Amino acid sequence: MYLEIKNLSVDLGEFHLKNVNLNLKEGEYLVLIGPTGSGKSVLLETIIGFYKPIKGTIKLKNKIINDIPPEDRGISIVYQDTILFPNMDVYDNIAYGAQKKFSKKEVAKKINEIAKKMKIDNILHRNIDTLSGGEAQRTSLARALIVEPKMILMDEPFSALDVATQSKLTSLIKNVCKEYKTTCLHVTHNFNDVWNLADRVGIMKDGNIHQLGNTSEVFSRPESNFVADFVGVQNIFEGKITEISPEVAKIKIGDKTTINSSDINCINKINKKYKEIFNEKNEYINKEIKVLIAIRPENIIFSNEKFESSARNQMKGKITEIIESGPTVLVNVAIEDHIFKGLLTKSSADILSVKKNKEVYISFKSLNVNIISDHEKFNHATIN
Amino acid sequence: MRSKFELMFIGITIAITLIFFVVIGSMFLIPTFDGFINALFSEEMVFAISLTLFTSLISATLIMICCIPMAYTLARYEFPLKRLFKIIIDLPMAFPEIVVGIALLMFLGSNGIGNYLEILGIELVFNTTGIIIAQFFVAFPFAVKVLYSTFNYIDPRYEFVSRSLGYSEIATFFNVTLPLAKKGLFASGIIAIARCIGTFASVLFVGGGILMKTETLAVSMYLNLSTGDIDMSITAGILLVIISFIAIAVMEKYAKESYSSSF
Structure with missing residues (x-):
């Protein structure tokens, strides 16, 4: 592994890290x-060497760097508010780190090169306080990249920018990081950064x-209630497993409502964890294992009539609420005591003529029903 | 159109400023022009001006040398009893200057370490060294306060970035922190000089207030007032007002933001 963090703990009073593992x-x-x-920021500033961990190790290129001072770690950082030196112009900011590493001639050549790539070659002699948000962030990125760091840490680099600039800068960062083969650790609270940049999240x-894990895996298979909630899985229900086979688990969430899940990973875990759930004839005997299930709203399909489909879950309910949000519509459907939330485009909502109190069918694939494995009740389920 | 509230507050501000201006300015009307010129160029006044500027420059330099690491430490590092350290350093600002003078005299004089120093041939009271020590103790807290605010005001992430780009802690301090603290350093220096020039009671006690030997401008004002030489006394006062006015005006112009925040 290039960067390997094991059981890292940091205590700064107000902020702390506990047993962080990351590769x-x-x-x-x-x-x-x-x-x-x-x-998030504390983690970055600990990796770069500004805070000392109370426990754990940080390994970069197979070398433990816990006791190496920041200046010798070869890690650059880009902050949300750029932290460009206000007493230097754009050129001097970019040259600041480079002049420590390269000759004057090389610095000039490298600045010329990187400035063109970052599209700041026309502002090199401008004062920092005259730059737009995007220009300042491109300068900050150039300053970090020019020293050819082992890796770059980015602390919410787009948060202070408008949407158009964010999008331009995202593709620029993507291209530049690929070109320089830079290893990047980026912290954010913006999901767009995840979709646009992340190899893993x-x-x-x-x-x-x-x-x-992989972006799609984390978003579709959250492993905890918090992750499910945070990544926007709005349909989380508690239920009991009534039947289980190696491929499918049937989870009863209401008197009449049973949901099929093909969350193979979790089904395997359940099979391993509860050896007593089958009798000698391999029949499922335990009816009391409680689990949480999660379904993303965008995986719910709406129809006015029942229809044949590969989706193993189809049920009828009544629309209780319609919330319009930009180009999408969030439709709440009541089935027994549960509210299922599904996402439609505006045009689909018009075609289906969704309205309050209307009865509709909702369908979703069993593959899209995620069993949350670390649910407290699930982990402590008793075997009768 | 200004509101009544705004007009009332502006009115109070103008009235108070006018009272200050009239009280301080009235001093300028007391001596005759000839009296002022004669006093200004008298041997005693020239000596007082020279001694004041000489001791103040040395004290302010010493203050800045000690003040930079101390203000930075208080702004950046955490250590046991830090709050107590701050209070102790701030103390001389809170109590009358005469207390600093007496404390220093007791400590440096024959009741304190004076006798031991005398054996080593070192005399720290009733001479120029005593004046410098007194000025140092009085002005130091003010200079630290301004510089502490400046360092506190500088985002430590500038230093983080510098270090991540390959610069050591010391190199970062000289390349990034000090240039960013330029205005605060300037303000701190100005306030140190201004306080040193204006120091009276502690200088009188530790320096001894000896005519033409340890006679600074402030001491000269006192000595001449007690002997009834109003022209000399007021001239020294006018010089102190002019010097203070220039110092504060310069500081206001160049170092507003560093001066405004506090401990």
């Missing part, structure tokens, strides 16, 4: 997302990484 491959772009105060809360 990054060379050239990988990892995005850590989490609510404000989750310890980590979800952080209370100084800990709750889940780390």
Whole structure:
């Protein structure tokens, strides 16, 4: 592994990290997302060497760097508010780190090169306080990249920018990081950064990484209630497993409502964890295992009539609420005591003529029903 | 159109400023022009001006040398009893200057370490060194206060970035922190000089207030007032007002933001 963090704990009083584990491959772009105060910035500033861990190790290129001062770690950082030196112009800001590493001639050549790539070659002699948000952030990125760091840490680099500038800068960062083969660790609270940049994503809360994995995996298979909630899985229900086979688990969430899940990973875990759930004839005998299930709103399909489909879950309900949000419509459907939330485009909502109190069918694939495995009740379920 | 509230507050501000201006300005009307010129160029006044400027420059330089690491430490680092350190350093600002004078005299004189120093041939009271020590103790807290605010005002992430770009802690301090603190350093220096020039009671006690030996401008004002030489006394006072006015005006112009925040 290129960067390997093991059981890292930091205590700064107000902010802390506890037992953080994190790996990054060379050239990988990892995005850590989490609510404000989750310890994202503290993690970056600990990796770079500004805070001393009370426990754990940080390994960069197979070398433990805990006791190496920041100036010798070869890690650059880009902040949300750029932190460009206000007493220097754009050129001097970019040259600041480079002149420590390269000759004057090389510095000039490199600045020329990187300025063109970052599209700041026409503002090199401008004062920092005359730059727009995008120009300042491109300068900050150039200053970080020019020293050819082993890796770059980005602390919410787009948060202070308008949407158009964010989008331009996102594609610029993506291209530049690929070109320079830079390993990047980016922290943010903006989901767009995850979709646009991340090779992998980590979800952080209370100084800990709750889940780390491929973007699609984390968003579709959250491993905890918090992650599910944070990544926007709005349909979370508690139920009991009534039947289980290696491929499908039937989960009863109401008197008449049973949901099929093909969350194979979790079904395997359940099979391993509860050996007593089958009798000698391999029949499922335990009816009391409680689980949480999660379904993303965008995976729910609406129809006015029942229809044949590969989706193993189809049920009828009544629309209780319609919430319009930009180009999408969130439709709440009541089935027994549960509210299912589904997402439609505005045009689909018009075609289906969704309105309050109308009866509709909702369908979703069993593959899209995620069983949350670390649910407290699930972990402590008793075997009768 | 200004509101009644705004007009009332502006009126109070103008009235108070006018009272200050009239009281201080009235001093300028007391001596005759000839009396002022004669006093200004008298041997005693020239000596007092030279001694005041000489001691103040040395004291202010010493203050700045000690003040920079101390203000930075208080702004950046955490250590046990830090709050107590701050209170102790601030103390001389809170109590009358005469207390600093007496404390220094007791400590440096024959009741304190004076006898031991005398054996080593060192005399720290009733001479120029005593004046510098007194000025240092009185002005130091003010200079630290301004510089502490300045360092506190500088985002530590500038230093983080500098270090991540390959600069050591010391190199970062000289390349980034000090240039960013330029205005605060300037303000701190000005306030140190202004306080040193204006120091009276402690200089009188530790320096001894000896005519033409340890006679600074403030001491000269007192000595001449007690002997009834009003022209000399008022001239010294006018010089102190002019010097203070220039110092504060310069500081206001160049170092507003560093001066405004506090401990």
